[in-house]
Amino acid sequence: MKKIIKINTKSHNYRIIIEKNSILKEVLKEEKKQKNFIIIDKKLLSLITKLKKNKNFNLIVIQGGEKIKSLKYFEDITNKLLKLKIDRKSCIIAIGGGTIGDLSGFIASTVLRGVRFILVPTTLLSQVDSSIGGKNGVNTSYGKNLVGTFYQPNKVIIDHSILNFLPKKQIISGYAEILKHAIIKNKNFYFWLKKNYKKITKLESKYISTAIIESIKIKAYFVKIDENEILINDNSRAMLNLGHTFGHALESMNNYKRNLSHGEAISIGMCLAMKISCKMNLISDSEYNDFILHLKNVGLPIYDKRIEKNTIYNVMMNDKKNTQNLINLILLKRIGKAFYKRGLTKEKIKSYLIK
Ligand SMILES: NC(=O)c1ccc[n+]([C@@H]2O[C@H](COP(=O)([O-])OP(=O)(O)OC[C@H]3O[C@@H](n4cnc5c(N)ncnc54)[C@H](O)[C@@H]3O)[C@@H](O)[C@H]2O)c1
Ligand SMILES: [Zn+2]
The missing domain is CATH 1.20.1090.10 (Dehydroquinate synthase-like - alpha domain)
Structure with a gap:
């Protein structure tokens, strides 16, 4: 059964869509709307294969993990997006756990001073916590999450069937x-x-x-x-x-x-x-x-x-x-x-x- 939770904040209103087997269907809805850049976890092989068939999605595949929440990854991926000619109407779609979500949210909030952002959390932690509320960021040698922004997503898509292969x-x-x-x-x-x-x-x-x-x-x-x-x-x-x-x-x-x-x-x-x-x-x-x-x-x-x-x-x-x-x-x-x-x-x- 589909459940929608509305989040109304001072900065932004958006919907969290909670539905089994909904990821592909929801992501495909974005296909024609704008230029899409999908930052996706390497472990999500079957989803990657399906999305690759679609020429309108630019896929950036990375291995999720705390290591990617760094200024180095922030710079590398931002440069990649600029090279691929991201524009102000583009959308970044993050598909992965909390680390991919936090890094992508930070990038989405800063590249070209902010583009559309959709979160598809694929770990239990990211579904119940990190995908909600608009906090993002990276770690530095001084500690965790010390650089980042508040940036609410435009939509969150939660599908618990993606958790079946999670350790x-x-x-x-x-x-x-x-x-x-x-x-x-x-x-x-x-x-x-x-x-x-x-x-x-x-x-x-x-x-x-x-x-x-x-x-x-x-x-x-x-x-x-x-x-x-x-x-x-x-x-x-x-x-x-x-x-x-x-x-x-x-x-x-x-x-x-x-x-x-x-x-x-x-x-x-x-x-x-x-x-x-x-x-x-x-x-x-x-x-x-x-x-x-x-x-x-x-x-x-x-x-x-x-x-x-x-x-x-x-x-x-x-x-x-x-x-x-x-x-x-x-x-x-x-x-x-x-x-x-x-x-x-x-x-x-x-x-x-x-x-
Ligand atoms: N922004 C916030 O408000 C907020 C809140 C809580 C936590 N966090 C952050 O979230 C991060 C932790 O998130 P996490 O636990 O999702 O970590 P993660 O992104 O590192 O994912 C954990 C592991 O699961 C793998 N994975 C992802 N989806 C999978 C799937 N469907 N099947 C199999 N493997 C899969 C990843 O490759 C990774 O190895 C921390 O950096 C934490 O600070 C942020
Ligand atoms: Zn936490």
Whole structure:
């Protein structure tokens, strides 16, 4: 069944189309409208073969991965587009995971000062999270996502049948972001996830589509209220960053290697945010333990020894949310309600986490 979620932001209104087996049909609709440049993940072989038959699509095939979220790839692909004579009416269609989406969105927002942009996320993580909300960007040696723009797409096409060949590690990585959405905003969704996680991660149609739709609704709620992450209250878009200050630091310390996926890093980050919330008596020991048990059942990591080192706290100082040399964290007031905890020192955070 087709489901459409409308996103109305101050800058732009667009539709997220959620429908099984819809990718080719939706992409082909663009064929005659304008000059199209498709940036697509190398792994999507059958889709590449089908799209190649169409002369009106200029295909740029790249291997998705954190490595491509760099200024070097940004420059190389932008030059390729200019060489292929992209014009201001052209459309960039990104088909791939979050890394292809983030890089392509940044390019779409800057080349010729901005062209039409369509996102076709093909990993669970990108379907439930990164394709919604218009954030894009690349990493630098100073940390993750430090260069980029806010640029809403013109359309998002979500088809969960493309997930069938996604490795299990990637499925549970996406599940971590679904879980994050639940615990920051919707307690009942969290309980539903705990009950149905096996069917969701086995991609049973009814369950995976509900998980995707509910997750998008939560992300859309924050994006609509606070498109450019300006608010500093509990409605701030920053709530979506629960677990990310730790997670991004871990990914950076791991040099973005594949052994620790984004979702896995966020899983560890969420455990740490939960632990601090528990130490502050905001959530109970049993709620904390129950959460950890759920992550273990799903197969997500819950700890990383690097938490015991000082380096991680120094890396965390580069987080975009920080102000005046103090760390601002997103924590839980209770399950289903996140809040902004501002002005923590490195030492204070460490004291919560290390006995
Ligand atoms: N912009 C945002 O708001 C936002 C939000 C969350 C995460 N992110 C970013 O998203 C990125 C992670 O995204 P990701 O997990 O999708 O990573 P990814 O793009 O690296 O994809 C993961 C792997 O899956 C492969 N792949 C993609 N689609 C496939 C398919 N259908 N079948 C088989 N393999 C497939 C890719 O080749 C890659 O090896 C991170 O850089 C993170 O910072 C951005
Ligand atoms: Zn994330």
